[in-house]
Amino acid sequence: AKIKMQHEEITGNREIINAQEQELEKIRVQRDEQERKEMSLTNRLNAAKKKEAEKVNAADSLQEELKRSSKELEDLRTEVEALRNAKATLEKELEETIVSSRKRQVEVEAALADEKRLNEDRKQKMKVFIEKKSNDYRQAKQDQDALQTELNDTTRSLGDLNVRWKQLHAQWVQSQTRNRELQRDLRRIQKESETLNKVGD
Numbered sequence: 001a002k003i004k005m006q007h008e009e010i011t012g013n014r015e016i017i018n019a020q021e022q023e024l025e026k027i028r029v030q031r032d033e034q035e036r037k038e039m040s041l042t043n044r045l046n047a048a049k050k051k052e053a054e055k056v057n058a059a060d061s062l063q064e065e066l067k068r069s070s071k072e073l074e075d076l077r078t079e080v081e082a083l084r085n086a087k088a089t090l091e092k093e094l095e096e097t098i099v100s101s102r103k104r105q106v107e108v109e110a111a112l113a114d115e116k117r118l119n120e121d122r123k124q125k126m127k128v129f130i131e132k133k134s135n136d137y138r139q140a141k142q143d144q145d146a147l148q149t150e151l152n153d154t155t156r157s158l159g160d161l162n163v164r165w166k167q168l169h170a171q172w173v174q175s176q177t178r179n180r181e182l183q184r185d186l187r188r189i190q191k192e193s194e195t196l197n198k199v200g201d
Helices: 002-054 056-200
Strands: none
Touching: 002 056
């Protein structure tokens, strides 16, 4: 958005410069027209002076015309001088505007270059970050696979141990049953022996 505003500012300055150049051209045309009028009046003045010399009887009227022509000429000279001053002022303002616009354009181009460099830096940092995260993910995946393998091995070992424990438990129960049977037989034999001993007495 900032860059867009800067471009719009440059475009606006160019439009102002174009308008000022058009106005300057109008002033030039007016100046040329005034100079033509001045030349024409000067010719008229010269013709009037010549006519005054040729016609002494019409001296009063020619003198009046001369005064009018002189006044018109002076007015035109004053107007031309004002136009020249306006032209000089406009040219100065135009030059200042051009210098300012060029300076602003250089600043905008520098800002664009800085923004481009920052974007490149951000892209490079993001690339490094993504590569690091990808490596971290691969390492984490490898660790997870290793743990899953270890868990599977442990689960399988626990299953084997559980089967072995059941087998041993069954053998222990069987041994306990056998021991009870043997103790019962032993008591029975002892009892029979005691009975036989009593009968022998």
